[in-house]
Structure formats: structure tokens, C-alpha cells
Amino acid sequence: MTDTDFDQQHIWHPYSSMPSALPAYPVKSASGVMLTLDDGRELVDGMASWWCAIHGYNVPQLNEAIENQLENMAHVMFGGLTHEPAVELAKKLVSITPEKLQSVFFADSGSVAVEIALKLALQYWHAKGDTQRQKFLALKGGYHGDTFAAMSVCDPVSGMHAMFNEVLPVHYFADAPSGQHNAQYTDADLNSFKQQIEQHHRKLAAVILEPIVQGAGGMRFYAPQFLQDVRALCDKHGVLLITDEIATGFGRTGKLFACEQANITPDIMCVGKALTGGYISLAATLMSNEIAGTISGGEPGLFMHGPTFMANPLACAVANASIELLLNSPWQQRVSNIETQLLRELKPARDLKQVKDVRVLGAIGVIETHQAVDQTAMCQAFVDAGVWVRPFSNLVYIMPSYIIEPDELTKLTSAMLHVVSRA
Ligand SMILES: *Cc1c(COP(=O)(O)O)cnc(C)c1O
Numbered sequence: 001m002t003d004t005d006f007d008q009q010h011i012w013h014p015y016s017s018m019p020s021a022l023p024a025y026p027v028k029s030a031s032g033v034m035l036t037l038d039d040g041r042e043l044v045d046g047m048a049s050w051w052c053a054i055h056g057y058n059v060p061q062l063n064e065a066i067e068n069q070l071e072n073m074a075h076v077m078f079g080g081l082t083h084e085p086a087v088e089l090a091k092k093l094v095s096i097t098p099e100k101l102q103s104v105f106f107a108d109s110g111s112v113a114v115e116i117a118l119k120l121a122l123q124y125w126h127a128k129g130d131t132q133r134q135k136f137l138a139l140k141g142g143y144h145g146d147t148f149a150a151m152s153v154c155d156p157v158s159g160m161h162a163m164f165n166e167v168l169p170v171h172y173f174a175d176a177p178s179g180q181h182n183a184q185y186t187d188a189d190l191n192s193f194k195q196q197i198e199q200h201h202r203k204l205a206a207v208i209l210e211p212i213v214q215g216a217g218g219m220r221f222y223a224p225q226f227l228q229d230v231r232a233l234c235d236k237h238g239v240l241l242i243t244d245e246i247a248t249g250f251g252r253t254g255k256l257f258a259c260e261q262a263n264i265t266p267d268i269m270c271v272g273k274a275l276t277g278g279y280i281s282l283a284a285t286l287m288s289n290e291i292a293g294t295i296s297g298g299e300p301g302l303f304m305h306g307p308t309f310m311a312n313p314l315a316c317a318v319a320n321a322s323i324e325l326l327l328n329s330p331w332q333q334r335v336s337n338i339e340t341q342l343l344r345e346l347k348p349a350r351d352l353k354q355v356k357d358v359r360v361l362g363a364i365g366v367i368e369t370h371q372a373v374d375q376t377a378m379c380q381a382f383v384d385a386g387v388w389v390r391p392f393s394n395l396v397y398i399m400p401s402y403i404i405e406p407d408e409l410t411k412l413t414s415a416m417l418h419v420v421s422r423a
Pocket of ligand 1: 247
């Protein structure tokens with residue numbers, strides 16, 4: 001049995017079946033924006049490993065950071081102990097996120113960071129003695145992870161709430177705004193959210209949403225004005241606001257964090273994905289002193305969470321190096337150049353009969369087709385064209401590393417046009 005056969009027969013992949021219908025492509029190595037397959041083929045990577053590898057692969061500064069940390073210690077428990085990589089990273093996160101966010105809870109994945117955010121909100125109200133506030137208000141089309149509490153605030157249809165209705169807590173959902181830009185944004189876009197929060201605010205612990213970009217739930221962008229209106233309504237009704245920046249964080253939309261597009265500050269914020277430049281799983285939940293202080297001053301006086309691998313030193317060290325590399329790079333110019341090129345080169349897709357919409361924001365380019373695409377056939381066609389693009393549902397999209405060169409990006413966009421035109 002070859003390794004590929006074994007993989008297909010015994011190893012689960014994300015959202016797959018067992019045995020898997022088709023083999024996965026074996027990757028031998030990755031460097032810069034290129035993936036090298038076992039058979040020697042080289043692919044320009046359009047996915048940045050799901051938003052993560054913002055500096056590309058095999059980055060000397062990141063390799064060095066992790067190697068240096070390895071010589072000191074790979075891991076140590078975080079209960080009762082601390083270490084320089086974690087302190088340094090917390091300092092950085094506190095300084096680059098909105099000022100009100102002053103304390104950091106480290107977690108091992110984005111979904112867990114979301115669990116923590118939801119739990120913080122519940123414990124905050126518990127500490128204040130308000131036992132009514134046990135529900136969350138989220139947006140339709142949202143995605144916040146695959147664990148149960150995270151799943152309960154994902155879009156109810158794509159999050160398959162019906163299948164899990166015996167175990168999933170039931171929360172409230174508002175329509176996401178329909179327009180992409182402030183110019184297209186009207187009062188009608190706020191109606192559903194306004195109605196939900198007005199009706200349910202006494203039961204709401206928090207609102208949770210992805211700022212500006214709804215990622216895995218549909219790759220949709222919405223107007224910063226909506227976020228401002230949401231913040232104002234949360235304030236008016238005394239509801240906490242959690243922003244999930246796991247996909248949008250670290251420059252992807254053209255601002256370091258997407259909430260800066262609307263100049264708003266959440267009460268709780270989740271980061272993950274690009275935090276370590278795509279090296280190791282690490283996420284964090286940041287919160288205001290009001291949240292941290294209220295929880296700590298109430299009953300039981302502790303926040304009831306503590307992952308085994310909390311603040312893993314290797315992960316923190318590489319996250320520090322990644323943030324430094326980002327901030328010392330011309331990332332704004334790079335993301336803006338990618339945006340300009342994507343706008344220009346994806347525009348012709350609008351004329352294809354298969355295409356419903358083309359949208360670009362920062363280093364994110366999306367072609368939405370009328371019908372769901374054949375993911376496997378399309379991946380194969382992209383590999384044949386020398387690129388790595390993995391569509392889902394009716395979305396053919398890329399979010400490349402910021403270091404991608406114009407000719408490499410052109411290879412991705414022309415493959416997208418070519419493959420979609422033949423679908
Ligand atoms: C990917 C993602 C998550 C989940 O992160 P994992 O590390 O996969 O658990 C949560 N929220 C958003 C917005 C994401 O894009």
C-alpha cells in the first residue's frame with residue numbers, strides 16, 4: 001500500500017469522508033509562495049494555508065525563532081509558570097490591538113479562542129449577578145469554528161444546527177448586511193440586527209461577529225458602517241461585543257485588524273490563524289479590563305479555563321517573530337498592491353455566464369459562481385495549471401501570502417478565470 005493509499009484509507013482530512021473519495025496531493029516541501037509536490041510538480045499557493053502563511057513558507061526569520069526557542073525549552077505548563085515568549089507576545093498583542101483590550105488569554109486554536117470568548121461573556125454576566133443573559137446574537141452566514149459552542153453561533157444552515165439540535169444551544173441570528181461598501185449600505189441593512197437586539201437584549205450576553213469579512217461562511221464583505229451601527233446598538237442596550245478576527249487579523253483586509261476599518265473597539269476579540277505566520281497552531285482572546293476585572297471580582301473569582309498547551313513557548317516565539325516581520329515589512333503597500341491587481345485581473349470574470357459576483361478586499365479575491373462547483377475536479381484543474389486553489393460551495397477564492405510577486409499572482413488569477421470559464 002502506498003502512503004497515498006494509506007492516507008486515503010485511514011486518515012481523515014478536513015470535511016472529508018472515510019475512505020476519502022479521492023487522494024489528497026502529497027506535499028514534499030514549501031518555500032516562499034511555492035508548494036512542491038512529491039512528484040516534483042510546483043504550485044503557486046493561493047490559499048496561504050487558510051489565511052495563515054502571510055509571509056509564505058520556510059521563512060528564515062521564523063525558522064530561526066523556533067530553532068532558538070527549541071534550545072531553551074519546547075514547552076512548559078502555564079499554570080503557575082510563565083516565560084519570556086508569552087510575556088513578549090502578550091505585550092505585542094496588547095499594543096497592536098485596540099487600546100481598551102488589555103489582557104490576553106492564550107489558546108491552542110481559533111475555535112477554542114471563540115469558546116473562551118463566549119465563556120468570558122457568560123462569566124462576566126454571572127459575576128454581575130445577571131442570570132438572564134445566557135444567549136448570543138450572531139450573523140447569518142457567519143463562521144466561528146467547529147467546536148460546539150463555536151458551532152452554535154455559526155450560520156444555522158451551513159453550521160447544520162438541525163443535525164445537532166439536541167445538543168446545540170439555541171441562539172439568535174440577524175441578517176448580515178447585503179451591500180459590500182458604505183455607499184451601498186442603507187438603513188434596511190441594519191433592520192434585522194436592530195430588531196433582534198431590541199427584542200432580545202435582556203437575554204443577550206454578547207453579540208459575536210466576524211468584522212468586515214465573513215470568511216468560511218460565504219466569503220462576503222460588508223460595510224464598516226454596519227460595524228459602527230452594531231457597536232452603537234450594543235452600547236445602547238448594554239450588550240458585549242465580541243469580534244472574531246481569526247481570519248481578518250494581521251493585515252489581510254488592508255488594516256492590521258478589520259475592526260480598524262470601522263474605528264470600533266470590541267469588548268472581547270479573538271485572533272488566530274496568521275498569528276504564528278502559519279507555523280504552529282496558536283490563538284488568543286483579548287479583553288478589556290472591565291471584563292477581566294468583573295470576572296475576577298465575582299464568583300468564583302477565577303476564569304474557568306486552562307488548556308494543557310496554553311501559551312506554548314515555540315508557538316509564542318514564532319508568533320513574536322511573525323508579528324515583528326510583519327510590522328517591519330511594507331505590508332500595507334503589499335496588500336494594497338495585491339488588491340489593485342486582483343481588482344484588475346479578476347474583473348473579466350464578471351462577463352462569464354457562470355459567474356454571479358466578483359469581489360476583492362485587501363489580499364482576498366473571490367469569484368462567486370451561480371452554482372456550486374465540483375471541488376475535486378476544480379482542484380485537479382488548478383493543479384494542472386500549476387496553482388493551488390481549493391474552492392468550496394460556489395466560491396472560487398484566493399488569499400495569498402503578502403510576499404507574492406505580481407507574476408505569481410497573475411498565474412493564480414489567470415488560472416481562476418480559465419478554470420471557472422470551463423466549469
Ligand atoms: C478558521 C476560523 C475559526 C476557527 O479556527 P480554528 O483554528 O480552525 O479552530 C474561527 N473563526 C473564524 C472567523 C475563522 O476563520
